[in-house]
Amino acid sequence: xxxxxxxxxxxxxxxxxxxxxxxxxxxxxxxxxxxxxxxxxxxxxxxxxxxxxxxxxxxxxxxxxxxxxxxxxxxxxxxxxxxxxxxxxxxxxxxxxxxxxxxxxxxxxxxxxxxxxxxxxxxxxxxxxxxxxxxxxxxxxxxxxxxxxxxxxxxxxxxxxxxxxxxxxxxxxxxxxxxxxxxxxxxxxxxxxxxxxxxx
Numbered sequence: 001x002x003x004x005x006x007x008x009x010x011x012x013x014x015x016x017x018x019x020x021x022x023x024x025x026x027x028x029x030x031x032x033x034x035x036x037x038x039x040x041x042x043x044x045x046x047x048x049x050x051x052x053x054x055x056x057x058x059x060x061x062x063x064x065x066x067x068x069x070x071x072x073x074x075x076x077x078x079x080x081x082x083x084x085x086x087x088x089x090x091x092x093x094x095x096x097x098x099x100x101x102x103x104x105x106x107x108x109x110x111x112x113x114x115x116x117x118x119x120x121x122x123x124x125x126x127x128x129x130x131x132x133x134x135x136x137x138x139x140x141x142x143x144x145x146x147x148x149x150x151x152x153x154x155x156x157x158x159x160x161x162x163x164x165x166x167x168x169x170x171x172x173x174x175x176x177x178x179x180x181x182x183x184x185x186x187x188x189x190x191x192x193x194x195x196x197x198x199x200x
Contacts, residue, residue, distance in 0.1 A: 028198070029065070029067060029196040029197065029198050030055075030196065030197050030198070030199070031143045031194055031195070031196055032053040032054070032055040032129075032130035032195045032196070032197055033053045033054050033055050033130075033164055033165065033192065034143050040141055040142060040143055040191075040194070041142050041191040042071050042072070042139045042140065042141060042142055042191070043139065043140055043141075043142035043191055043192070043193050043194070044072075044137060044138075044139050045074075045080070045107075045132075045134040045136070045137050045138055045139070045140060045193075046134065046137065046167075047134055047135060047136050047137055047172070048133075048134070048135075048169060048170060048171050048172055049133070049134060049167055049168070049169060049170070050131060050132075050133045050167060050168050050169075050170045050175075050179070050180055051131065051132045051133075051134075051165060051166075051167055051193045051195070052085065052094075052095045052129035052130070052131055052165060052166040052167070052168075052179065053129060053130045053132075053164070053165045053192065053193060053195050054087075054093070054127055054128070054129050054164075054165070055127075055128055055129070055130055055197065056125060056126060056127050056128065057122055057124060057125075057199070058124055058125065059124050060121070060122065060123055060124045061121075061122050061199045061200065062118070062119050062120060062121055062122065062199065062200045063084065063100075063118055063120040063122055063197055063198070063199060064116060064117070064118050064119070064198050064199060064200040065114055065115065065116040065117075065118060065197065065198035066082045066083075066084075066102055066114065066115055066118070066130065066195065066196070066197055066198075067082075067105075067112055067113060067114035067115070067195075067196045067197075067198075068080060068082070068105065068107075068112075068113050068132060068140045068141070068194060068195060068196065069111065069112050069113070069140055069141035069194065069196075070107050070109065070110050070111060070113055070138050070139070070140050071110060071139045071140060071141060072110070072138060072139035073107060073108050073109050073110055073138055074107045074108055074134075074135075074136035074137055074138035075108060075136055076108050077106070077108055078106070078107050078108050078135045078136035078138070079104040079105065079106055079107060079135045079136075079172070080104060080105050080107050080113065080132055080133065080134050080135065080138070081101070081103070081104050081131075081132070081133040081134075081135075081172065081173070081174070081175055082102045082103070082104070082105065082115060082130075082131065082132055082133075082195070083098065083099070083100055083101040083102050083130075083131045083133075083175045084098075084099040084100050084102075084120060084128050084129065084130055084131060085097060085098055085099060085128065085129045085131055085175075085179050086099050086126070086127075086128055086129075087126075087127040087128065087129065093127055094166060094179070094184075095129035095131070095166065095179040096178060096179055097177070097178060097179075098175055098176065098177050098178070098179075099120065099128065100118075100120045101174055101175040102115045102118060102120075103115060107134070107135075107136060107138040107140075114196075116198070122199075129166070129179075130195040130197060131175060131195070132193060132195050133170055133172060133175065134172070135172040140193070140194060141194040142191035142192055142193060142194050143191065143192060143194050164187070164192050165187055165192055165193060166184060166185065166187065167183075167184070167185050167187055168180035168181065168182055168183060168184040168185070169182040169183045170182065
């Protein structure tokens with residue numbers, strides 16, 4: 001049996017949000033942290049803010065591409081830094097150690113901004129975080145939170161959207177070896193930052 005056949009993948013991972021390799025062509029992009037997507041909106045980035053969106057896969061694979069989709073451009077020459085952090089392990093499901101800094105994409109025009117041709121090894125059933133660090137305040141594509149894994153629960157009334165991603169303050173530049181701990185927050189809302197991944 002081919003290692004990526006659907007019969008070996010099944011439904012979404014019950015522990016982590018599963019990127020469902022093999023269910024669609026390998027050229028497909030997946031929204032980090034999303035089980036499925038039924039609607040999109042937009043999200044306005046905050047400058048010098050790191051957005052960390054959790055994801056996991058059911059099979060060992062490689063991240064071949066990472067992307068955002070800009071819908072309202074920012075100033076000339078402004079950028080977004082993209083990368084992946086690994087979590088701290090059991091009991092510390094937060095981004096800690098930089099796995100790979102993929103570099104920057106320009107956000108001064110609209111459209112899909114991607115970095116491809118990557119070889120970033122991902123282990124099965126391991127929690128990672130796709131990272132976007134913005135230099136300015138572009139508006140970009142955002143999947144609906146009801147399609148997301150509420151990694152850090154919800155508010156204390158049990159109502160509203162789950163807390164699906166983490167933010168922290170970080171001056172724009174190369175991603176630090178350890179995730180920023182300046183003003184960290186677990187965040188939820190109707191729509192979440194859209195960082196898209198492609199696997200091989």
